[in-house]
Amino acid sequence: MKIDIIIAYVQRYEFGHERDFVPPITGIHLAAITPPEHEVRVIHQQIDKIDFNSDAEVIAISFFSGFAMAAYRLAVEFKDRGKTVVAGGPHVTYCQEEALTYFDAIVTGEAENVWPTLLQDIQLGRLQTIYSGTPCDMTGLPTPRYDLLPDRFFIKKVIQATRGCPFSCSFCTVPSLNPGFRLRPVEDVLRDASYDHFRHWWQRKIVWFWDDNLTIRRPYIKQLLTQMIPLKKWWLTQASMDIAKDAELLDLMKASGCIGVFLGIESFGADSLADANKRQNKITHYKEAVNAIRKRGIAVMAGFIAGFDHDDEQSILQMADQLMEIGIDVPFLSIMTPFRGTPIYTKLELEGRMLPERNWNFYNGYNVAFKPKKLSETQLLQAHRALWKKSFSPLYSFKRILRGIFTLRLGAFLLSFFMNSFYSYKRVRKNYPIDMSKRIDVNQMVRPREVQTPLSA
Ligand code: B12
Numbered sequence: 001m002k003i004d005i006i007i008a009y010v011q012r013y014e015f016g017h018e019r020d021f022v023p024p025i026t027g028i029h030l031a032a033i034t035p036p037e038h039e040v041r042v043i044h045q046q047i048d049k050i051d052f053n054s055d056a057e058v059i060a061i062s063f064f065s066g067f068a069m070a071a072y073r074l075a076v077e078f079k080d081r082g083k084t085v086v087a088g089g090p091h092v093t094y095c096q097e098e099a100l101t102y103f104d105a106i107v108t109g110e111a112e113n114v115w116p117t118l119l120q121d122i123q124l125g126r127l128q129t130i131y132s133g134t135p136c137d138m139t140g141l142p143t144p145r146y147d148l149l150p151d152r153f154f155i156k157k158v159i160q161a162t163r164g165c166p167f168s169c170s171f172c173t174v175p176s177l178n179p180g181f182r183l184r185p186v187e188d189v190l191r192d193a194s195y196d197h198f199r200h201w202w203q204r205k206i207v208w209f210w211d212d213n214l215t216i217r218r219p220y221i222k223q224l225l226t227q228m229i230p231l232k233k234w235w236l237t238q239a240s241m242d243i244a245k246d247a248e249l250l251d252l253m254k255a256s257g258c259i260g261v262f263l264g265i266e267s268f269g270a271d272s273l274a275d276a277n278k279r280q281n282k283i284t285h286y287k288e289a290v291n292a293i294r295k296r297g298i299a300v301m302a303g304f305i306a307g308f309d310h311d312d313e314q315s316i317l318q319m320a321d322q323l324m325e326i327g328i329d330v331p332f333l334s335i336m337t338p339f340r341g342t343p344i345y346t347k348l349e350l351e352g353r354m355l356p357e358r359n360w361n362f363y364n365g366y367n368v369a370f371k372p373k374k375l376s377e378t379q380l381l382q383a384h385r386a387l388w389k390k391s392f393s394p395l396y397s398f399k400r401i402l403r404g405i406f407t408l409r410l411g412a413f414l415l416s417f418f419m420n421s422f423y424s425y426k427r428v429r430k431n432y433p434i435d436m437s438k439r440i441d442v443n444q445m446v447r448p449r450e451v452q453t454p455l456s457a
């Protein structure tokens with residue numbers, strides 16, 4: 001069969017696509033685990049045009065909650081053209097009933113153990129509606145189909161070594177979405193990291209781990225990194241702040257070419273961290289932890305969330321200076337989003353604080369989908385905008401870049417330079433995150449396909 005795998009997307013900034021900097025791994029991984037008798041294409045709606053006249057028999061759509069509206073529109077269009085349309089990913093896992101009003105079948109959880117069966121069932125005309133994926137044994141997973149990525153992606157080597165995370169932050173679905181903590185054999189990871197059939201040297205050089213929390217199992221990560229040293233790559237990952245206490249690990253990260261680590265710092269408020277159940281973060285250690293990583297020349301990227309119950313306008317705006325003070329190289333600034341499947345969603349739902357009239361477009365990380373405690377919805381949105389504007393002002397961005405010149409290794413400096421320039425350029429051009437409440441064009445509700453008249457995508 002011909003299969004189009006589509007990664008759905010809704011624009012998150014006022015104009016232009018978000019980036020073709022680094023792709024998701026989901027589509028090219030799904031393509032790699034597709035039995036070889038099928039012909040697969042991978043399309044990223046973020047940068048690719050959707051071909052509604054595709055000759056594929058099966059359309060397989062993947063999406064996060066924030067992109068569900070786009071995915072549903074695509075489903076309606078493709079169903080109208082007689083295609084079999086299936087879906088998977090975090091959103092359908094938690095919103096199965098809703099998803100089934102658009103798709104012929106859904107895969108919940110991880111796909112490895114059920115995807116070939118689903119495809120076979122289509123061929124045999126016995127497609128079921130729900131395929132419940134189980135946590136997969138990560139042994140023997142194939143190399144992602146990097147060959148299916150368009151050259152436009154600046155970085156192409158996205159890779160996964162582990163799945164899961166032992167922590168249980170209240171806003172995160174990982175503990176229920178990818179239960180347990182599982183590892184791929186080191187040799188499989190090294191094989192993928194060594195994949196070098198890319199046109200540009202930087203595409204061969206840079207390896208981006210899309211793991212939930214790569215460094216959890218210390219003996220494993222140390223073995224992996226020791227064996228990565230001879231590959232002479234530049235690599236990046238997400239990790240918990242506790243790595244800063246492990247000098248041996250940090251030295252190995254440096255020796256194996258680490259250029260960037262993303263830490264979920266989330267907040268500077270002790271009460272907010274407690275609400276987030278972020279027990280691995282200690283505010284008094286932030287600066288020391290960031291220093292320990294930067295001392296190895298590694299850039300620190302970090303996520304911050306606005307909209308905890310203890311947040312007010314001042315605490316949110318203050319983060320712009322606080323994150324500079326602890327030495328963050330690249331900040332990622334989000335608004336608290338109560339995704340289904342998280343403790344924070346359960347709490348807000350119980351307290352009657354969800355805003356059901358706000359559709360999935362409000363779940364893109366930059367909008368408000370619940371009633372904040374100390375602020376109104378608009379005040380929280382405005383406070384986040386103010387934080388975003390201040391943090392990516394040319395002055396603050398330039399300061400971060402400048403600091404990197406003297407402290408970071410080349411790859412890490414280039415990362416800081418590129419990302420700070422990218423966001424600062426958005427800031428200067430007033431290309432702010434979209435306020436979804438003002439954008440009816442992307443907000444039209446998509447009705448279930450039984451009552452749907454075709455919409456143009
Ligand atoms: C890597 C990652 C990123 C990367 C890459 C993003 C991307 N587009 O892939 C970056 C850092 C850019 C990122 C950003 C964001 N992310 Co993110 N991210 C992840 C992370 C850690 C791993 C995802 C991954 O690649 N896993 C490996 C691949 C192989 O697995 P997979 O994608 O889960 O797919 C498997 C199954 O889900 C299934 N499957 C998936 N799709 C389909 C489709 C079909 C047809 C089938 C059959 C099966 C199937 O099969 C696959 C194999 O088992 C997850 C956490 C997690 N464990 O899922 C969060 C996660 C997906 N991210 C999340 C969020 C919220 C975001 C942001 C909105 C955050 C923000 N505030 O900005 C942004 C969105 C940016 C964007 N433009 O996409 C949430 C999504 C929650 C939800 N319900 O939607 C997650 C689950 C984390 C969380 N907080 O709970 N993210």
Ligand code: SF4
Pocket residue numbers: 165166167168169172173174175212213240264
């Ligand atoms: S440490 Fe990160 S991946 Fe783990 S539960 Fe917390 S937010 Fe999720």
